[in-house]
Amino acid sequence: MTVCNLYYSHPLLIQLASSFGVSYTDVANIPTLTQAGYATGLLLIAPLGDLVPRRPLLLVLLLCSSTLSIGLAMAPNVRMFEGLTYIVGVFTVTPQILVPLAADLAPPERRATAMSIVMSGLLLGILFARVIAGAVADYTTSDISTGGGWRNVYWLAFSIQAFMWFVLWAVIPDWPAKNRGTGLTYGGILWTMAKLAVTEPLLVQCSIIGLLSSAVFTSFWVTLTFILGGPPYNYSTVTIGLFGLIGIVGVVFALVCGRLVDRFGNAWLWTLAAILFMTVFQAIMTGAGGIHVAAVIVVVFGLDAGGQMQQISNVARIYTISQEARARLNAVFVISAFIGQVLGTQAGTRVYEAGGWRASGGLSLGWLGAMLVVLLARGPRCPKDKWIGGWRVSPEDKEARKIDEETNETVDAATKEQ
Template sequence: MQLNSSGGISRTVIWLMSVISGLVVANIYYNQPLLGLIAKELHVTESAAGRISVLSQLGYAAGLLLIVPLGDKLFRKKLVLTDLLLVFAALLWMAFGTELWMLYIASLLIGVTSVIPQLFIPIAAELSSDKEKSSNIGTVMSGLLMGILLSRFIGGIVGELWGWRAMFGIAAGLMVLVWFAVYKMLPELPPNFKGNYGELMKSVFHLAKTQQVLRLASFRGAMAFGSMCALFTTLVFHMENPPFNAGSSVVGSFGLAGAVGALAAAKVGKLQHYFSLNRIIFFALLVVFGSWLFTYFAGETYWGLIAGVVLVDLGVQSAHIMNQTNYFSIKSNAVNRLNTVYMVSYFIGGSLGTWTASIAWQYAKWGGVCFVGAVLALLALTAHLMFSRRKPFNS
């Protein structure tokens, strides 16, 4: 076990989990700037190709629900190593798939098996001292965040240089390196839940049913993430057309613009010295809604799209951090299962945003996409104002 001199988890292992989190979660998002290339090669509609992204997000939600709770019941190192083998196989299937239905299944399986970061976060929390806990969790989360954002940039460049299949082949190779790193360096943790799998899953649904704070945080997170996914999934289709006529590498580079907003959001916790949690969430969701004004009214310009991407990432990630702060304040030892409920909802919302935006693009192009994104943001705002504490700005 990799421990430091004071008995806590070493910084080397924390940074290892951070890097691995980014590499694994990236598997879900490589496809977004590549959808146009996939549609052209397979001679299918953009809407049909867009379902690849929908299925990867639905798969991730399924993996969060079915696999992540097992971190309380099984030895986590063995669980991670087994899962990585399944990720590797799914990525190879994606790289060599020749029919659209093959890509659909592969994308679903990539999503299901790419949940390792959500097993790492509880490990970081469990093995850290109280003094280092927030810092260590933040480090792992930063790797996860950078993986999400940079995957679009890297996927776009690789797709333009060597084709979309190359990206998934490279990702499969990276999973082999990750497997050996985990085998050598990750500490082993014994299970802490003694019941059977059915009882474990019942406890997850019980938390969702009984914890109002968790339900509200989950709905806010789902709608906000769905709003962001509506933008990123259809951005490639929008920018292939005039006046941009841009390739996948240009579209992927918008992930770097999003990184500016998302990394700024990492500092949002400090605002709690000045504002209540509910007030911060309100303004974060307001930023998400406002981002669509730039995206719609200036959506035929680079500066308008960049502003929209920066703001939507800033708002969504700020709300995400505050949502987690909100439900982790619940007095419960089932931290993994609280996180399962929230993250499953989060990615169901993402798949909803992707699916509805793909349909909107098919029938109403960019204006329809902007309508979908704005409506999802407005639903999150409305739920927050209606169901947060009676004194939402003074709690």
Template sequence: MSQYLSDSSELSVTEDTKQDEHVVEAKAVPSVDIPTKSRPSILKRFVRRSRWTPPWCRQQPGREFGYNPSIVLLSAFASAVAAANLYYTYPVLNKAADDFGISYERAALIPQLLQGGYGIGILFLCPLGDVFRLRPLILTLTVATTCTWLGLCLASNFEVFTTLSFFTGFVTVSPQLLLPLIGTLAPPERRATAVSLVLAGMMMGLALPRVVAGIVTQYTPWRNIYWAALGLQCILVALMWLFLPDYPRPDPDNTQTFSRKYFNILGSIIRMTLTEPILAYGCLVTFLVNAVQASFWTTLTAHLAGQPFNFGPLNIGLFSMIGIGTTILIPVYAHFVIERFAPYFATTNGLLLTIVTVAVDCFTGDVLGIGGPILQAFGVDFGVQLGSVAYRAAVYKELPANRANVIFTACAFIGQLVGTSVGNTVYARGGWSNVGMFHIAFSLVTMMVIYLRGPREKRWFGWTGGPGLRLENGGAEKKDESSETEKNSTHV
């Protein structure tokens, strides 16, 4: 028994010793941290899911996203929503000034920064349309606009509000990427109609916000219009994410660095303006007609607020409804006239309408009463848009649309600034009739410009090849093909 106990104790001691040795050996082995999969952050998951493209929008071998009327309508809606962001502020400036405790003159800095940011964004963001794929670029800009707009809804400090206003204008340039895209995709026989529909969306975005914002601000707090606009912006983000096709990158060349390619594009924009007559003439026409339009709408407010009308802000805002009527008529005119005739013919009709309606208002204003400004509003708004649509459609047919659109929009922006400044100066010195004479003079200058060069002329001046009044679809298509070949050879 004792021998058994001693043997068992020795056995237990031996086992304990072995266990201790194993423990020592285990302790001697250095510990190794086994990496565990960490869950990605909420931001990373959001970015990953936002980059996911629905199957029906994906670019796949054998599938080409060509012209589609539904994309034109989506682009028109996107242009209206984005353009409206730049104009909600005007009717609410007095209420915003009271809310921030500042003067009206200081509050006027808000729309100036919005427009300034928009102009800078056009110059420096729109050329990215020739570097990156359009779907992720447009979605990024649309989401950025939504974020800055949310900041505008919440900002209680004037300095923060103005800073966000500048960045909102800077990223609200998606319409200027969609417009050349539609101009490129549309076939020659439908290009003018498609471009006019997107432009009509932009003009709707200019006209409606002033009316709606004026009505909402009159009965509710002024920030309500900003919250409503935020809801529209969120709807736009969802629609663009669901239905905007993933078009291939315009220039697939990967041999150049981003900075070199970007600055080459900026240089080519300037070079195109100096070497392509159709683009130079189109830009000059765009500058002149936008100067007339901006001058009219700027001075109209002072004219209606004074004698003999004495209109209030709401009644003045209702004049913007006339612009809605013209935006509906523009695509119809584009389909039946601009797509069939040379740009100078369609533009001449618009300029003649502008001259006649301005003359009737200025020289028979006492007889027509409020009918005079209504008639001139229709003539100016409808007439000047015809020239812009006609020359855009002609330029998109021959040149890289995105780069040409940057110059077009910049010229339109400068024309609006010049028209606003000159119109206010002329009105202060000579009244409404003198402003009308300024509009007639600029319209006549525009008409002289468009008749310096015929539609078949290859040089800067002349009418070689005849008037070429009616466009031939076959020739347009052939020209399109040769232009596309030149673009591809340039990329190679």
């Protein structure tokens, strides 16, 4: 429910522009600022999952994000709304504390499945945000302003998060802090996170792929609001929001993908399949998205499912780097993803305004091509310490891979005993 904060505004952009008396380009900054705030929280707050007990951290974050939603509901102008949107994004990192926690609690043979369950919850939150925001904004009126019912969306956001605070307080165990007694400090966490981001080839590869995938995903959803709100569709805000329901199929697909990764392994191949899957559906959108609504419906399913497949397979890959640094590894990966969302929102909107839906679709196809190049640069047999190759296994590479596997097995066994 907290991840909804990042996506409530997507189906509301037209109504927000009308309410505040600004252009579409101005309101396009709102999801950008939310994503930038989220990236800030990922950089400065999410790594604390490797340092402090996670129960109090989760409760404080949820309290802050729910309280700030009141300010969004009462914002008198677009500048204040933008500022509060950024701050809400900073504190909406609760899901990224939970994902590494799920990986820590699950046995190695069920790790991808456990992560896919949490990530499916995130996708459900994204879909819920779009649908409920569109419905509430379209069918309710605001007592504070004549600008539409979008304010009630944020009153509802406050209520939901307040309820979830009590749920977390009741069910989240007081799990001990990781790395306790190791001398690790907050500054040390930030330093090691920066070091991991530039010295781990596998993390760099997965982060670049995640960045570009998020750019494709966000560009699609932001520009879709304008496509469906204009000719030939001219749909209402609530109808646009209902398109999010189609992505529920992607939730089911994410659960299946997690089980497949656990059962068959080789997450590299699943990443390749995800990129090819997304490319096919993005090509459909580029060719027919502005002509017939059936194309849009098919693409909503395809991009949601492909995006989930990409994220689960890549997270499964990076979590093999270090069991003790999973919060930091996850933070680097998700920061990259949200930089991609900022890129997708800004570039996608500007290209759409300049050249229409086919131009923005062509941009996304270019990003997907870059993802494929980055993935192929490090093949499925590439050792963790190599930046390129992995299509043939040399004796040295075999030895390096054997050491990697033995190290991971030792760490997993120690974790299981604890």
